[in-house]
Amino acid sequence: xxxxxxxxxxxxxxxxxxxxxxxxxxxxxxxxxxxxxxxxxxxxxxxxxxxxxxxxxxxxxxxxxxxxxxxxxxxxxxxxxxxxxxxxx
Amino acid sequence: xxxxxxxxxxxxxxxxxxxxxxxxxxxxxxxxxxxxxxxxxxxxxxxxxxxxxxxxxxxxxxxxxxxxxxxxxxxxxxxxxxxxxxxxxxxxxxxxxxxxxxxxxxxxxxxxxxxxxxxxxxxxxxxxxxxxxxxxxxxxxxxxxxxxxxxxxxxxxxxxxxxxxxxxxxxxxxxxxxxxxxxxxxxxxxxxxxxxxxxxxxxxxxxxxxxxxxxxxxxxxxxxxxxxxxxxxxxxxxxxxxxxxxxxxxxxxxxxxxxxxxxxxxxxxxxxxxxxxxxxxxxxxxxxxxxxxxxxxxxxxxxxxxxxxxxxxxxxxxxxxxxxxxxxxxxxxxxxxxxxxxxxxxxxxxxxxxxxxxxxxxxxxxxxxxxxxxxxxxxxxxxxxxxxxxxxxxxxxxxxxxxxxxxxxxxxxxxxxxxxxxxxxxxxxxxxxxxxxxxxxxxxxxxxxxx
Numbered sequence: 001x002x003x004x005x006x007x008x009x010x011x012x013x014x015x016x017x018x019x020x021x022x023x024x025x026x027x028x029x030x031x032x033x034x035x036x037x038x039x040x041x042x043x044x045x046x047x048x049x050x051x052x053x054x055x056x057x058x059x060x061x062x063x064x065x066x067x068x069x070x071x072x073x074x075x076x077x078x079x080x081x082x083x084x085x086x087x088x089x
Numbered sequence: 090x091x092x093x094x095x096x097x098x099x100x101x102x103x104x105x106x107x108x109x110x111x112x113x114x115x116x117x118x119x120x121x122x123x124x125x126x127x128x129x130x131x132x133x134x135x136x137x138x139x140x141x142x143x144x145x146x147x148x149x150x151x152x153x154x155x156x157x158x159x160x161x162x163x164x165x166x167x168x169x170x171x172x173x174x175x176x177x178x179x180x181x182x183x184x185x186x187x188x189x190x191x192x193x194x195x196x197x198x199x200x201x202x203x204x205x206x207x208x209x210x211x212x213x214x215x216x217x218x219x220x221x222x223x224x225x226x227x228x229x230x231x232x233x234x235x236x237x238x239x240x241x242x243x244x245x246x247x248x249x250x251x252x253x254x255x256x257x258x259x260x261x262x263x264x265x266x267x268x269x270x271x272x273x274x275x276x277x278x279x280x281x282x283x284x285x286x287x288x289x290x291x292x293x294x295x296x297x298x299x300x301x302x303x304x305x306x307x308x309x310x311x312x313x314x315x316x317x318x319x320x321x322x323x324x325x326x327x328x329x330x331x332x333x334x335x336x337x338x339x340x341x342x343x344x345x346x347x348x349x350x351x352x353x354x355x356x357x358x359x360x361x362x363x364x365x366x367x368x369x370x371x372x373x374x375x376x377x378x379x380x381x382x383x384x385x386x387x388x389x390x391x392x393x394x395x396x397x398x399x400x401x402x403x404x405x406x407x408x409x410x411x412x413x414x415x416x417x418x419x420x421x422x423x424x425x426x427x428x429x430x431x432x433x434x435x436x437x438x439x440x441x442x443x444x445x446x447x448x449x450x451x452x453x454x455x456x457x458x459x460x461x462x463x464x465x466x467x468x469x470x471x472x473x474x475x476x477x478x479x480x481x482x483x484x485x486x487x488x489x490x491x492x493x494x495x496x497x498x499x500x501x502x503x504x505x506x507x508x509x510x511x512x513x514x515x516x517x518x519x520x521x522x523x524x525x526x527x528x529x530x531x532x533x534x535x536x537x538x539x540x
Binding site for chain 2: 077085
């Protein structure tokens, strides 16, 4: 089982580090990261394996959303199925 | 990895363009609850509903969270109560109270099925149930009611049409303190379907399994945003864009339906391929039509645009899910669609135009507020006209009009929430009373020599 974390907002120091730390704390393995900074807008998409989560998925979602709120970023954590289902036949 | 643009598109659809699952509706058969003692029957009904739907809301919420897709309503539909109450020689309103209580206990906001199917005539219990509808709707909060008065195979039961004109009026009169809300929970159908997940017309047909999950999708905002990107596209290209968008929307419905079915241990029924508007700005079917190039919904060209939209939504959706059913098509409820409300208020959208539009889309004259002094015979006439369109075109049509008792043309009834607000619309004042009072049955139409 995998999840997609998207982070969008104003660029700042340590965003990637903070998101990865939360993933590590919850035993979510980061598989792939794409990141871009256009002007000062930061956009990152991270694919993580959530099979061996030490907590449950809703808790990981809430923790990341709270991190986003504290940094002024929009962080969305969703099960990968919704993307696969919507964009493939 | 999944394409970055696809990921961002999905997130934009959900966060900015009002993509949502409109409803997960659990259909529950009550045929095993029939008992000649109404108290025993009601106990069985309550127990069965609360047993089957115990985890419906909880499961819906957990899917919502996992996929980040809002599921606006979790609802219930049951076997038409006229079939259950026929065995009891007692006031069927007791069943409505039982349904209301069971729905409250499961945490759902609406339950459909206080219904009767009388397209060819009244069987035992049908007429008693129909006459009790206004009281049932006035005395309960969550119960919705529907009556099927015609079909392509049977023709139209004009005795039922006559009766329903009065019932719609009475439903409004008994709830005049609540902005005539009773009539907003009552639908009169021709060619009613067994697996409709949408309220107020949902009921669980007799050919359906014991318990089933049906899903209704939404997404007018997504379609409009997609069209907006192509202001110079021709109609073929527009149809293709709508198909692709409908595919994506419907895929989400399929995913949610499959997950809900697994989690609840209940078979997955159908996805209703629909564009269901809400009063939220940006979630309107009328605005899609205007995006196609109409100055205002209701002007010349509206029916053609809607026909294309409706067809493209189905073509896109068909490939996206395993089983399709329900009402499947674009809905045009006036009070629940910000663009329709605006068009009606500025005089562009008239009931006559809406009637024409119902010939090419799902589902009928829906959530239309009419003057409070409209006589029952005129409402019956509206029902008969709409049923005739459904009967001849082999499609579902329905009437949900709300006589605004004490209000006149230009006033507004505002219910808030998903039911929205509706301006009182003008109705032709001449009377069809002599025609309606004849009674009888309009024979089923011929299916060859079609013109």
